Amino acid sequence: MRQIYELIVAMTPAGVIGHNGTIPWHIPEDLEYFKKMTIGGIIVMGRKTFESLPRILPNRIHVVITRTPKIIHPSTTNETSPVYYSTLENLDTLIHQISFRIKRQIFIIGGRDLFMELMSRCSKFHITMVYQNIPGDVSVPELLDYIRDKKNGMEDEVEDERRVSSKSEIEYQMFRIRRKTPIYITRC
Numbered sequence: 001m002r003q004i005y006e007l008i009v010a011m012t013p014a015g016v017i018g019h020n021g022t023i024p025w026h027i028p029e030d031l032e033y034f035k036k037m038t039i040g041g042i043i044v045m046g047r048k049t050f051e052s053l054p055r056i057l058p059n060r061i062h063v064v065i066t067r068t069p070k071i072i073h074p075s076t077t078n079e080t081s082p083v084y085y086s087t088l089e090n091l092d093t094l095i096h097q098i099s100f101r102i103k104r105q106i107f108i109i110g111g112r113d114l115f116m117e118l119m120s121r122c123s124k125f126h127i128t129m130v131y132q133n134i135p136g137d138v139s140v141p142e143l144l145d146y147i148r149d150k151k152n153g154m155e156d157e158v159e160d161e162r163r164v165s166s167k168s169e170i171e172y173q174m175f176r177i178r179r180k181t182p183i184y185i186t187r188c
């Protein structure tokens with residue numbers, strides 16, 4: 001069973017993704033999009049992003065990357081939304097164990113550390129560009145440089161039109177970019 005990593009992010013053109021441990025804009029349409037894309041899948045995130053979530057996200061398997069994996073406490077997990085802690089080195093093995101019976105999409109959902117560690121292994125990039133000059137204390141401009149660099153072999157798959165959020169009046173646009181030659185997750 002061949003599987004790939006997909007990266008999903010909302011960012012400004014300057015690369016801002018976070019501020020004060022949270023996302024510095026409110027675009028309900030993007031939250032809906034994130035939910036639609038990731039539901040039923042495996043979401044891989046850094047420990048700080050996990051701690052920034054308002055709650056465990058329903059119907060998704062959570063993989064939290066940390067240098068000190070914890071024993072899972074039963075109260076933090078349930079059957080449809082389990083939480084696994086893993087080191088980065090053990091991620092591929094864990095993904096194979098989780099997807100042993102059912103193939104699921106695997107999304108790298110942030111934050112900066114995880115994007116930096118894993119962008120070179122992702123084969124699809126779901127990007128919501130937030131057209132606002134919003135300041136932030138976490139940014140990942142390297143990601144845009146990476147996907148635009150010709151030597152990384154990307155091609156556009158989908159480019160939606162620019163829209164304005166009904167709630168916050170922020171302009172945003174969704175893109176999907178893929179690697180011409182996918183990188184498959186290898187069993188360790």
Ligand SMILES: NC(=O)c1ccc[n+]([C@@H]2O[C@H](COP(=O)([O-])OP(=O)(O)OC[C@H]3O[C@@H](n4cnc5c(N)ncnc54)[C@H](OP(=O)(O)O)[C@@H]3O)[C@@H](O)[C@H]2O)c1
Binds near residue numbers: 019
């Ligand atoms: N706009 C978006 O789409 C988006 C998406 C996600 C997050 N965000 C924002 O991004 C910010 C959080 O991002 P962040 O970059 O500060 O933190 P992060 O990447 O979510 O988490 C960092 C943590 O991940 C673990 N980690 C990182 N590299 C590792 C490695 N090589 N091996 C093992 N563990 C590793 C470490 O956990 P330990 O310290 O436990 O070892 C580290 O402290 C928040 O503001 C959040 O709201 C935005």
